[in-house]
Amino acid sequence: MKKTHLLATIILAAFLAFSVTAAGAATTLKLAHCVDPDPDGPYQATSLKFKELVEAGTNGRVNIKIFPQRQLGDDREILEGVRDGIIEVGLVTMGPIGAFDPVVDLFELPFLFKSAAHIDAVLEGPIGARLLKMNPNSGLLGLGYSFDGISNITNNKRPLKTVGDFKGIQMRVIEAPVRIATIKALGANAIPVSYGELYTALKTGVVNGQSNPNWVITSRSLHEVQDYVSITQHIVAPTMLLTSPDTLGKLSPEDQEALRKAAVEAGRHGREVYYKSEEEHLEKAVANGMEVEREPDLEGMMKATAGVYDEFYVKHPEIKPIVAEIQALGKDF
Numbered sequence: 001m002k003k004t005h006l007l008a009t010i011i012l013a014a015f016l017a018f019s020v021t022a023a024g025a026a027t028t029l030k031l032a033h034c035v036d037p038d039p040d041g042p043y044q045a046t047s048l049k050f051k052e053l054v055e056a057g058t059n060g061r062v063n064i065k066i067f068p069q070r071q072l073g074d075d076r077e078i079l080e081g082v083r084d085g086i087i088e089v090g091l092v093t094m095g096p097i098g099a100f101d102p103v104v105d106l107f108e109l110p111f112l113f114k115s116a117a118h119i120d121a122v123l124e125g126p127i128g129a130r131l132l133k134m135n136p137n138s139g140l141l142g143l144g145y146s147f148d149g150i151s152n153i154t155n156n157k158r159p160l161k162t163v164g165d166f167k168g169i170q171m172r173v174i175e176a177p178v179r180i181a182t183i184k185a186l187g188a189n190a191i192p193v194s195y196g197e198l199y200t201a202l203k204t205g206v207v208n209g210q211s212n213p214n215w216v217i218t219s220r221s222l223h224e225v226q227d228y229v230s231i232t233q234h235i236v237a238p239t240m241l242l243t244s245p246d247t248l249g250k251l252s253p254e255d256q257e258a259l260r261k262a263a264v265e266a267g268r269h270g271r272e273v274y275y276k277s278e279e280e281h282l283e284k285a286v287a288n289g290m291e292v293e294r295e296p297d298l299e300g301m302m303k304a305t306a307g308v309y310d311e312f313y314v315k316h317p318e319i320k321p322i323v324a325e326i327q328a329l330g331k332d333f
Contacts, residue, residue, distance in 0.1 A: 026061055027063070029064055030067055031088070037069060041215055042149065043270070046267060050263060070196060074195075075093065079100060079140065083138070088243060090243075093174075095108060098178075100134075100138040108179055109178060110182045110234045111301070121329055123238055123271075142242045143240075143241045145239065145240055146267040146270035147271040152233060153209060153211045154209055156202070156208055158228065161295075166188040169208050171183045171191065171211065172211075175192045179235070186304055187304070202225040202226060213278070215281045227291060230296045231292065241266065
């Protein structure tokens with residue numbers, strides 16, 4: 001029933017956009033993401049900036065209508081909608097994109113990045129440009145990168161300082177193989193739970209802990225169901241603004257370039273919003289009673305998860321040189 005209602009909503013939105021275009025007015029493109037419409041959060045901040053820049057850059061020939069908070073489906077459904085031309089633009093985190101183009105799974109590897117500057121150098125440099133091209137068979141095309149954030153780990157059992165502390169923790173994960181392998185390597189039990197069910201799963205004890213950027217603690221009121229946060233910064237999660245080649249091809253070359261430029265600038269803005277607010281969200285968690293472990297044994301955690309890289313390379317040997325390139329670049333930061 002839910003799927004049927006969702007499909008009807010998407011089809012109606014597509015019809016309305018087409019109707020406006022057919023009447024000779026501006027082309028309207030739907031931009032969908034899964035997160036709350038908080039203008040101070042990286043998803044909505046990126047979306048609003050993209051809308052502003054596209055509409056200005058095309059002199060009103062292209063308008064953007066934003067659908068946040070899973071209005072047009074979860075990440076997987078958004079990606080399928082973009083691929084099929086039902087949704088024109090998606091803002092999605094890398095884990096689900098990996099099902100369409102496994103090369104982006106490299107962003108899921110633990111402890112890959114050294115700093116924010118290292119992240120930006122990869123996303124805005126030659127490596128990031130190559131990855132935006134996507135696998136031609138995916139039906140998707142990257143426009144630019146924003147940011148979900150740098151993940152820390154929360155739980156309601158005990159402070160997580162060493163690898164041994166993870167034993168017996170029921171840890172919520174997204175359905176991404178590298179994320180699951182990372183949590184298992186740390187010694188916890190990995191239990192896939194959707195983002196929409198995260199709070200309920202923590203409250204009812206289906207899971208004891210989770211891994212997300214600090215802003216999620218605030219936006220989902222996780223301090224109500226979690227007692228501890230460890231500053232592991234083990235996963236860096238960019239998001240990608242993406243479309244399909246067919247959707248982009250319907251626009252004039254001038255408007256295509258405006259979309260690409262807007263995506264880069266909007267993504268940069270979204271990352272800046274995240275970087276500025278990261279410590280603020282952690283302070284809110286402390287003010288709400290959470291205990292922070294600021295110096296966990298990261299070296300021990302890196303050693304424990306080193307095998308995740310080896311498992312990844314077995315399945316995707318072609319990605320090993322790209323990871324090596326990212327690691328080499330990290331020596332400058």
